Amino acid sequence: MIEPTAVLGVAVIALGMVLTPGPNMIYLASRAISQGRRAGLVSLAGTALGFVCYLLAAAAGLSALFAAVPAAYTTVKVAGALYLAWLAWQMLRPGGRSPFEARDLAAVSDARLFGMGLLTNLLNPKIALMYAALLPQFVRPADGSAWGQLVQLGGVQIVVAVTVNGLIVLTAASVSGFLAARPRAMTVQRWVAGSVLGGFAVRTALSPAPASS
Numbered sequence: 001m002i003e004p005t006a007v008l009g010v011a012v013i014a015l016g017m018v019l020t021p022g023p024n025m026i027y028l029a030s031r032a033i034s035q036g037r038r039a040g041l042v043s044l045a046g047t048a049l050g051f052v053c054y055l056l057a058a059a060a061g062l063s064a065l066f067a068a069v070p071a072a073y074t075t076v077k078v079a080g081a082l083y084l085a086w087l088a089w090q091m092l093r094p095g096g097r098s099p100f101e102a103r104d105l106a107a108v109s110d111a112r113l114f115g116m117g118l119l120t121n122l123l124n125p126k127i128a129l130m131y132a133a134l135l136p137q138f139v140r141p142a143d144g145s146a147w148g149q150l151v152q153l154g155g156v157q158i159v160v161a162v163t164v165n166g167l168i169v170l171t172a173a174s175v176s177g178f179l180a181a182r183p184r185a186m187t188v189q190r191w192v193a194g195s196v197l198g199g200f201a202v203r204t205a206l207s208p209a210p211a212s213s
Contacts, residue, residue: 002138002143002149002152002153003140003143006138006140006143006149006153007152007153007156009138010135010138010153010156010157011156011157011160013130013134013157014130014156014157014160014161015160015164017126017127017130017161018160018161018164018165019164020126020196020197020200021087021091021193021194021196021197022084022087022124022126022197022200023083023087023120023121023123023124023126024047024120024121024124024127024161024165025165025168026087027043027116027117027120028040028043028044028047028117028165028168028169028172029168029169029172029175031043031113031116031169032168032169032170032172032173033172033173034107035107035108035113037169037170037173039107039113040169040170040172041166041169042110042113042114042117043113043114043116043117043120043169044117044162044165044166044169045114045117046113046114046115046116046117046118046119046120046121047117047118047120047121047162047165048158048162049114049117049118049121050117050118050119050120050121050122050124050127051121051127051154051157051158051161051162052158053118053122054121054122054127054128054130054131054154055131055150055151055154055155055157055158057131058131058132058135058136058150058154059147059150059151059154073132077125077129077205078205079125081125081201081202081205082201083123083125084125084126084197084198084200084201085198085201087197088194088195088197088198088201089194089198090194091190091191091193091194091197092190092191092194092195092198096190096194126200130157131154135150135153135154135157136150138153139153
């Protein structure tokens with residue numbers, strides 16, 4: 001059994017990461033605003049499957065692979081940092097857009113919604129680093145099987161992330177309408193979100209590789 005402190009630690013980190021604007025938030029909010037809550041929830045189901053894929057990869061030894069092959073971790077880290085920096089620039093540049101700014105997205109089928117949600121999450125560098133570098137730090141040999149602990153800790157992250165993303169989908173249209181009626185608030189939200197995302201890009205670039213055991 002994992003300790004309550006580990007559960008709390010993972011929950012806090014997961015909450016902080018899901019509230020940081022990134023690929024998942026941008027896609028889910030945009031889809032919910034443009035095609036409705038149902039489309040957002042179908043996309044969220046694909047996103048949830050992406051979390052499960054990362055959890056299975058972590059349990060299979062993803063962090064051990066990165067520890068054994070530092071170049072692989074560096075490649076993922078740099079690519080992720082560049083992608084996050086690009087997302088930040090899209091918000092901060094002149095004419096940039098907020099994740100909650102209404103935009104036109106072509107309506108697509110449920111299967112494509114699911115697939116796009118899955119792909120967006122699988123390509124999300126924040127989630128890759130979460131499972132490769134952060135979750136393993138909460139695994140303690142004295143608490144039993146490392147595989148079992150990773151599954152439980154990953155389950156905590158998935159519950160937090162899916163719950164918060166679900167709330168984003170359900171409230172995206174209302175938040176978008178509120179901000180659209182207040183251009184100054186929209187600008188502030190865009191700058192705050194872009195700055196936080198840029199800060200996360202820097203932190204990602206500077207994060208150390210997992211230590212080998």
